[in-house]
Amino acid sequence: MTTKTISDGIRITAVQMGIAAGLLAVVAGTFFEVRPPEAYGICMACHGRDLLNWTLNIVFHTHLTVASASAVFPALTTLGVIFGAVIGAKTNGEFRWYSPESFFKEFVYGALVMNFALLAGGCSIRLLLRSAAGDFAGVVGFGGMVAGVIAGTIWLRWRAVR
Amino acid sequence: MTTAVVTLLAGAVIGYLGQRSRMCFVGGIRDFILVRDTYLLRGLIAFGLTAWVAFPLASLVLHSNIGPFAQADAVTVVLTIAGGFGVGYFSTLANGCPLRQHVLAAQGVKSSIAYLAGFFVGAVVFHVWVASLVSRVLP
Numbered sequence: 001m002t003t004k005t006i007s008d009g010i011r012i013t014a015v016q017m018g019i020a021a022g023l024l025a026v027v028a029g030t031f032f033e034v035r036p037p038e039a040y041g042i043c044m045a046c047h048g049r050d051l052l053n054w055t056l057n058i059v060f061h062t063h064l065t066v067a068s069a070s071a072v073f074p075a076l077t078t079l080g081v082i083f084g085a086v087i088g089a090k091t092n093g094e095f096r097w098y099s100p101e102s103f104f105k106e107f108v109y110g111a112l113v114m115n116f117a118l119l120a121g122g123c124s125i126r127l128l129l130r131s132a133a134g135d136f137a138g139v140v141g142f143g144g145m146v147a148g149v150i151a152g153t154i155w156l157r158w159r160a161v162r
Numbered sequence: 163m164t165t166a167v168v169t170l171l172a173g174a175v176i177g178y179l180g181q182r183s184r185m186c187f188v189g190g191i192r193d194f195i196l197v198r199d200t201y202l203l204r205g206l207i208a209f210g211l212t213a214w215v216a217f218p219l220a221s222l223v224l225h226s227n228i229g230p231f232a233q234a235d236a237v238t239v240v241l242t243i244a245g246g247f248g249v250g251y252f253s254t255l256a257n258g259c260p261l262r263q264h265v266l267a268a269q270g271v272k273s274s275i276a277y278l279a280g281f282f283v284g285a286v287v288f289h290v291w292v293a294s295l296v297s298r299v300l301p
Contacts, residue, residue, distance in 0.1 A: 014201055018204075023216055030217070049288075049289075070165060073163050076169050077172070082268045085177040085180060086177075106277040110263070112280075118292075120246045125261060137238055141246035142246060144247040145249050148254070150195060151254075152192070155254075156196075
Protein backbone atom coordinates (compact mmCIF):
# COMPACT_ATOMS: atom_id res chain seq x y z
CA MET A 1 0.00 0.00 0.00
CA THR A 2 1.59 3.28 -1.04
CA THR A 3 -0.50 6.16 0.16
CA LYS A 4 1.52 9.33 -0.19
CA THR A 5 1.58 11.66 2.75
CA ILE A 6 3.51 14.88 3.21
CA SER A 7 5.89 13.27 5.69
CA ASP A 8 7.06 10.83 2.99
CA GLY A 9 9.03 13.55 1.24
CA ILE A 10 12.65 14.48 1.68
CA ARG A 11 12.95 16.40 4.92
CA ILE A 12 15.49 19.11 5.49
CA THR A 13 15.70 21.07 8.72
CA ALA A 14 15.98 24.84 8.88
CA VAL A 15 19.45 24.52 10.41
CA GLN A 16 20.69 22.40 7.49
CA MET A 17 19.18 24.89 5.06
CA GLY A 18 20.74 27.83 6.92
CA ILE A 19 24.21 26.27 6.82
CA ALA A 20 23.94 25.39 3.12
CA ALA A 21 22.57 28.82 2.19
CA GLY A 22 25.25 30.57 4.25
CA LEU A 23 28.00 28.62 2.50
CA LEU A 24 26.50 29.22 -0.94
CA ALA A 25 26.10 32.94 -0.26
CA VAL A 26 29.74 33.33 0.80
CA VAL A 27 31.13 31.11 -1.98
CA ALA A 28 29.09 32.88 -4.68
CA GLY A 29 30.11 36.30 -3.37
CA THR A 30 33.84 35.59 -2.98
CA PHE A 31 35.02 32.70 -5.18
CA PHE A 32 32.67 33.47 -8.06
CA GLU A 33 32.95 37.23 -7.85
CA VAL A 34 29.28 38.11 -7.41
CA ARG A 35 30.46 41.59 -6.40
CA PRO A 36 30.76 44.54 -5.97
CA PRO A 37 28.97 45.41 -3.68
CA GLU A 38 30.49 43.14 -1.03
CA ALA A 39 28.41 40.40 0.63
CA TYR A 40 26.14 40.22 -2.42
CA GLY A 41 26.06 36.42 -2.77
CA ILE A 42 22.33 36.24 -2.15
CA CYS A 43 19.64 38.89 -1.86
CA MET A 44 16.06 38.30 -2.88
CA ALA A 45 15.34 42.03 -3.25
CA CYS A 46 18.51 43.39 -4.89
CA HIS A 47 18.97 40.45 -7.27
CA GLY A 48 15.33 40.65 -8.34
CA ARG A 49 15.73 44.39 -8.86
CA ASP A 50 18.88 43.78 -10.93
CA LEU A 51 17.14 41.23 -13.15
CA LEU A 52 14.10 43.47 -13.67
CA ASN A 53 16.03 46.69 -14.25
CA TRP A 54 18.57 44.98 -16.53
CA THR A 55 15.73 43.60 -18.65
CA LEU A 56 13.91 46.95 -18.73
CA ASN A 57 17.16 48.72 -19.68
CA ILE A 58 17.68 46.34 -22.59
CA VAL A 59 14.08 46.41 -23.84
CA PHE A 60 13.16 50.06 -23.29
CA HIS A 61 16.66 51.62 -23.28
CA THR A 62 16.07 53.06 -19.82
CA HIS A 63 18.87 53.75 -17.32
CA LEU A 64 17.53 52.16 -14.16
CA THR A 65 19.98 51.26 -11.37
CA VAL A 66 21.74 47.90 -11.63
CA ALA A 67 24.45 46.73 -9.20
CA SER A 68 27.92 46.40 -10.77
CA ALA A 69 27.87 42.63 -10.22
CA SER A 70 24.86 42.44 -12.54
CA ALA A 71 26.01 44.98 -15.13
CA VAL A 72 26.86 42.52 -17.95
CA PHE A 73 24.55 39.64 -17.08
CA PRO A 74 22.02 40.00 -14.25
CA ALA A 75 21.84 37.81 -11.15
CA LEU A 76 19.23 35.12 -11.74
CA THR A 77 18.62 34.22 -8.09
CA THR A 78 14.91 34.95 -8.40
CA LEU A 79 14.44 32.47 -11.25
CA GLY A 80 16.71 29.92 -9.55
CA VAL A 81 14.79 30.02 -6.27
CA ILE A 82 11.42 29.69 -8.00
CA PHE A 83 12.73 26.82 -10.15
CA GLY A 84 14.24 25.01 -7.15
CA ALA A 85 11.11 25.48 -5.06
CA VAL A 86 8.85 24.20 -7.87
CA ILE A 87 11.04 21.08 -8.13
CA GLY A 88 10.94 20.64 -4.35
CA ALA A 89 7.16 21.02 -4.22
CA LYS A 90 6.40 18.88 -7.29
CA THR A 91 8.66 15.97 -6.34
CA ASN A 92 7.21 15.81 -2.84
CA GLY A 93 3.54 16.26 -3.68
CA GLU A 94 3.26 19.69 -2.06
CA PHE A 95 2.37 21.71 -5.14
CA ARG A 96 -1.24 22.86 -5.21
CA TRP A 97 -2.99 26.01 -6.33
CA TYR A 98 -4.32 27.84 -3.30
CA SER A 99 -6.01 31.25 -3.32
CA PRO A 100 -6.34 33.11 -0.04
CA GLU A 101 -8.47 36.23 -0.40
CA SER A 102 -5.78 38.80 0.20
CA PHE A 103 -4.34 39.57 -3.23
CA PHE A 104 -4.37 43.33 -2.99
CA LYS A 105 -3.01 43.41 0.56
CA GLU A 106 -0.15 41.08 -0.38
CA PHE A 107 0.56 43.17 -3.49
CA VAL A 108 0.92 46.28 -1.31
CA TYR A 109 3.08 44.43 1.23
CA GLY A 110 5.32 43.23 -1.59
CA ALA A 111 5.79 46.76 -2.91
CA LEU A 112 6.48 48.11 0.60
CA VAL A 113 8.98 45.38 1.48
CA MET A 114 10.85 45.97 -1.79
CA ASN A 115 11.02 49.72 -1.20
CA PHE A 116 12.28 49.40 2.36
CA ALA A 117 14.71 46.64 1.33
CA LEU A 118 16.25 48.83 -1.39
CA LEU A 119 16.42 51.70 1.11
CA ALA A 120 18.28 49.47 3.59
CA GLY A 121 20.42 47.91 0.87
CA GLY A 122 19.25 44.33 1.28
CA CYS A 123 16.41 42.00 2.12
CA SER A 124 16.35 40.17 5.45
CA ILE A 125 18.88 37.62 4.15
CA ARG A 126 21.42 40.10 2.85
CA LEU A 127 21.20 42.28 5.96
CA LEU A 128 22.29 39.22 7.95
CA LEU A 129 24.94 38.38 5.34
CA ARG A 130 26.34 41.91 5.53
CA SER A 131 26.39 41.72 9.33
CA ALA A 132 28.32 38.44 9.11
CA ALA A 133 30.82 40.06 6.74
CA GLY A 134 31.48 42.81 9.27
CA ASP A 135 29.63 45.70 7.64
CA PHE A 136 28.56 48.14 10.36
CA ALA A 137 25.60 49.44 8.33
CA GLY A 138 24.53 45.82 7.84
CA VAL A 139 24.51 45.24 11.60
CA VAL A 140 22.33 48.27 12.34
CA GLY A 141 20.07 47.34 9.41
CA PHE A 142 19.68 43.82 10.78
CA GLY A 143 18.96 45.30 14.21
CA GLY A 144 16.27 47.46 12.63
CA MET A 145 14.82 44.40 10.92
CA VAL A 146 14.66 42.45 14.19
CA ALA A 147 12.92 45.43 15.82
CA GLY A 148 10.49 45.57 12.89
CA VAL A 149 9.67 41.87 13.20
CA ILE A 150 9.09 42.24 16.94
CA ALA A 151 6.83 45.27 16.34
CA GLY A 152 4.95 43.44 13.59
CA THR A 153 4.48 40.34 15.76
CA ILE A 154 3.21 42.39 18.71
CA TRP A 155 0.79 44.17 16.37
CA LEU A 156 -0.46 40.83 14.98
CA ARG A 157 -0.97 39.44 18.48
CA TRP A 158 -2.68 42.61 19.69
CA ARG A 159 -5.04 42.48 16.70
CA ALA A 160 -5.75 38.79 17.29
CA VAL A 161 -6.70 39.09 20.96
CA ARG A 162 -8.61 42.35 20.64
CA MET B 163 28.24 35.67 -17.24
CA THR B 164 29.53 33.88 -14.10
CA THR B 165 27.14 35.99 -12.02
CA ALA B 166 24.13 34.76 -13.96
CA VAL B 167 25.11 31.08 -13.94
CA VAL B 168 26.29 30.99 -10.32
CA THR B 169 23.27 32.81 -8.93
CA LEU B 170 20.91 30.64 -11.00
CA LEU B 171 22.47 27.43 -9.62
CA ALA B 172 22.84 28.70 -6.05
CA GLY B 173 19.28 30.04 -6.23
CA ALA B 174 17.95 26.68 -7.38
CA VAL B 175 19.62 24.89 -4.45
CA ILE B 176 18.43 27.52 -1.98
CA GLY B 177 14.91 27.39 -3.44
CA TYR B 178 14.80 23.60 -3.14
CA LEU B 179 16.15 23.58 0.42
CA GLY B 180 13.91 26.50 1.34
CA GLN B 181 10.87 24.61 0.10
CA ARG B 182 11.78 21.40 1.97
CA SER B 183 12.67 23.17 5.22
CA ARG B 184 9.96 25.92 5.17
CA MET B 185 12.80 28.33 5.98
CA CYS B 186 11.90 31.95 6.62
CA PHE B 187 14.22 34.70 7.77
CA VAL B 188 11.60 36.67 9.71
CA GLY B 189 9.41 33.74 10.80
CA GLY B 190 12.00 32.54 13.32
CA ILE B 191 11.76 35.66 15.44
CA ARG B 192 7.96 35.77 15.06
CA ASP B 193 7.49 32.12 16.08
CA PHE B 194 9.79 32.56 19.04
CA ILE B 195 7.80 35.54 20.36
CA LEU B 196 4.39 34.00 19.71
CA VAL B 197 4.83 30.35 20.71
CA ARG B 198 8.49 29.99 21.84
CA ASP B 199 9.16 27.76 18.82
CA THR B 200 12.86 27.86 17.85
CA TYR B 201 12.78 25.73 14.67
CA LEU B 202 13.10 28.62 12.20
CA LEU B 203 15.12 30.79 14.57
CA ARG B 204 17.83 28.11 14.69
CA GLY B 205 17.97 28.22 10.87
CA LEU B 206 18.42 32.00 10.97
CA ILE B 207 21.24 31.71 13.51
CA ALA B 208 22.83 28.85 11.54
CA PHE B 209 22.89 31.02 8.40
CA GLY B 210 24.48 33.95 10.24
CA LEU B 211 27.11 31.84 12.03
CA THR B 212 28.02 29.92 8.86
CA ALA B 213 28.52 33.13 6.88
CA TRP B 214 30.42 34.70 9.80
CA VAL B 215 32.88 31.77 9.84
CA ALA B 216 33.02 31.31 6.05
CA PHE B 217 33.88 34.92 5.14
CA PRO B 218 37.26 34.99 6.93
CA LEU B 219 38.03 31.47 5.65
CA ALA B 220 37.26 32.54 2.09
CA SER B 221 39.50 35.60 2.32
CA LEU B 222 42.24 33.40 3.81
CA VAL B 223 42.05 31.03 0.84
CA LEU B 224 41.77 33.81 -1.74
CA HIS B 225 44.41 36.03 -0.08
CA SER B 226 42.07 39.02 -0.41
CA ASN B 227 40.04 40.74 2.24
CA ILE B 228 36.29 41.22 2.24
CA GLY B 229 35.47 44.85 1.90
CA PRO B 230 36.52 47.45 2.82
CA PHE B 231 33.01 48.61 3.51
CA ALA B 232 32.28 52.26 2.96
CA GLN B 233 32.39 54.28 6.16
CA ALA B 234 28.69 54.68 6.90
CA ASP B 235 27.68 58.28 7.63
CA ALA B 236 24.78 59.20 9.92
CA VAL B 237 22.28 59.54 7.07
CA THR B 238 23.11 56.08 5.71
CA VAL B 239 22.82 54.55 9.17
CA VAL B 240 19.42 56.14 9.78
CA LEU B 241 18.15 55.11 6.33
CA THR B 242 19.43 51.56 6.82
CA ILE B 243 17.76 51.25 10.23
CA ALA B 244 14.50 52.66 8.85
CA GLY B 245 14.71 50.36 5.83
CA GLY B 246 15.47 47.34 7.98
CA PHE B 247 12.56 48.16 10.29
CA GLY B 248 10.21 48.43 7.32
CA VAL B 249 11.45 45.13 5.88
CA GLY B 250 10.89 43.37 9.20
CA TYR B 251 7.52 44.94 9.97
CA PHE B 252 5.88 44.47 6.58
CA SER B 253 7.44 41.03 6.03
CA THR B 254 5.83 39.93 9.29
CA LEU B 255 2.44 41.28 8.21
CA ALA B 256 2.88 39.65 4.78
CA ASN B 257 3.54 36.32 6.56
CA GLY B 258 7.06 35.66 5.38
CA CYS B 259 10.36 37.09 4.24
CA PRO B 260 11.01 37.64 0.51
CA LEU B 261 12.61 34.18 0.17
CA ARG B 262 9.59 32.49 1.78
CA GLN B 263 7.24 34.41 -0.52
CA HIS B 264 9.18 33.24 -3.60
CA VAL B 265 8.94 29.65 -2.34
CA LEU B 266 5.21 29.93 -1.57
CA ALA B 267 4.56 31.44 -5.00
CA ALA B 268 6.38 28.46 -6.54
CA GLN B 269 4.18 26.13 -4.46
CA GLY B 270 1.05 27.61 -6.00
CA VAL B 271 -0.04 30.12 -3.32
CA LYS B 272 -1.69 32.81 -5.44
CA SER B 273 -1.49 35.61 -2.85
CA SER B 274 2.29 35.15 -2.84
CA ILE B 275 2.27 35.55 -6.61
CA ALA B 276 0.45 38.84 -6.02
CA TYR B 277 3.16 39.68 -3.45
CA LEU B 278 5.85 39.08 -6.09
CA ALA B 279 4.01 41.29 -8.57
CA GLY B 280 3.99 44.04 -5.94
CA PHE B 281 7.63 43.29 -5.18
CA PHE B 282 8.76 44.00 -8.75
CA VAL B 283 6.42 46.94 -9.30
CA GLY B 284 7.89 48.26 -6.03
CA ALA B 285 11.43 48.04 -7.45
CA VAL B 286 10.49 50.25 -10.40
CA VAL B 287 8.59 52.65 -8.12
CA PHE B 288 11.65 52.91 -5.87
CA HIS B 289 14.12 53.72 -8.63
CA VAL B 290 11.85 56.03 -10.57
CA TRP B 291 10.34 58.04 -7.68
CA VAL B 292 11.30 57.09 -4.14
CA ALA B 293 15.10 57.18 -4.56
CA SER B 294 15.11 60.67 -6.07
CA LEU B 295 12.56 61.84 -3.49
CA VAL B 296 14.73 60.56 -0.62
CA SER B 297 17.88 62.16 -2.04
CA ARG B 298 16.06 65.48 -2.50
CA VAL B 299 14.58 65.55 1.02
CA LEU B 300 17.82 64.62 2.76
CA PRO B 301 20.87 66.90 3.04
